[in-house]
Amino acid sequence: MNICTGTAITADELPFNNSFAELPPAFHTRLMPTPLPAPTFIAASAPAAALVGLEPQDLAGQDFVDVFTGNKVAVRSQPLSAVYSGHQFGVWAGQLGDGRAITLGDLPGEGGQMEIQLKGAGLTPYSRMGDGRAVLRSSLREFLCSEAMAALGIPTTRALMVTGSHQPIMRESVETAAVVTRMAPTFVRFGSFEHWYHRGRQDELRILADYVIKNWYPEFAGAANPYKELLAEVTRRTARMIAGWQAVGFMHGVMNTDNMSILGLTLDYGPFGFMEAFDANHICNHTDQGGRYSYANQVPVGHWNCYALGNALLPLIGTPEEAEEALDAYRPAFGAKLDELLHAKLGLLDVREGDEALFDDMFKLLQANHADFTLFFRRLGELKLDGDLGQDAPLRDLFLDRAAFDAWALQYRARLRLENSSDERRRAAMHRANPKYVLRNYLAQTAIEQAQNGDYSGVHKLLGVLERPFDDQPENEAYAAMPPDWAAHLEVSCSS
Structure with missing residues (x-):
């Protein structure tokens, strides 16, 4: 059932379009997802489903499970994976790209289009040494945290549903495969711009910037320097997002530039954590031996990442001085938002x-x-x-x-x-x-x-608790x- 129109809809009939597919072929690779054996429904988010006019109970049907696992492609879908690059732990890593994510297209909603992406849908040309898959453990963490962050009021990508399969996947040990369907107005990243800058491809850099401005920052289209305005606004959004992280004790864990959203959304949930015993130097990512992405370092790293984006946009902005002016928005935006949040947290x-x-x-x-x-x-x-x-x-x-x-x-x-x-x-x-x-x-x-033992009731219960994080919920006291x-x-x- 499409809750926007009140009419029944099948997975085959999902009204996909794909604005990113309209960009030149250099920006992406068209490909089909790789099916998983006997996929099953695990969980769906009702608030996320509502954003694209779907009912969560419909998503449990096998036709939706097949489409949102990658075993079947809807008629209007144009599956693709995007190319991008990035700095990882402060070091230029070169070309990266959607190594296991496949975009099905955009679905309309009352709040605007949402790009639908399957994470764990199989090999792509950007998989490098990976297998293109995601395991149940990480898929559930992303699903739950995406929706938890949304309920906390922090800008984030969303998670529509999770499906699973008994197909074995090797990580530190043998686990099973899963696919999380995630949504955002766009998954364009800072690293999407870095990719073209570092290749000296200014035409593609401009095409991408114009695409982002047209679709998500149209107010800058007529500005004297739209690219400077774009950088300044992305910088402000990033600063405000990180202030939100600090205020709830959220630690992202892997703030590489390829994990930074051009819309200022929390993107790519991996080794995240919420602060428990307070330590400003806490490192939630066991891989981060140097502590680059500790709780305290998230603030300066966010600024560093904006500088990396500014460097990539420099050929379009014009002069370093103009880029610096745009980047100067970070500290006041962060400070003002954190000050606002702390006053609210202390009831002042x-x-x-x-x-x-x-x-x-x-x-x-x-x-x-x-x-x-x-x-x-x-x-x-x-x-x-x-x-x-x-x-x-x-x-x-x-x-x-x-x-x-x-x-x-x-x-x-x-x-x-x-x-x-x-x-x-x-x-x-x-x-x-x-x-x-x-x-x-x-x-x-x-x-x-x-x-992992086939009982999804704990996931459903936890999701329900996290969807109302500010309510007392006396029946769920154990979760607090x-x-x-x-x-x-x-x-x-x-x-x-």
């Missing part, structure tokens, strides 16, 4: 002198005590303006140095009194800003292990608990 209604010191002292306190990031902010909403030590206990007990917490709480309460803060109103506002539920690695791992001891030994890497 206005901006006052001394707020920055209050925030700095708070993060120093979290760092010194390695307090749980999500639990701290959620429990902070319960703090009473005139509370005593007993009332503060659930929050206070997150800190080994309780005297240090008491000193900061005194400072915080004094700040609240300056604006005549109301406990009830502040609690409601803070609970709208501080999630109770995030995709902790141990929650994902538990659901994955169940799924402190991580168990065994969770400290979980490692995630770039292997997927």
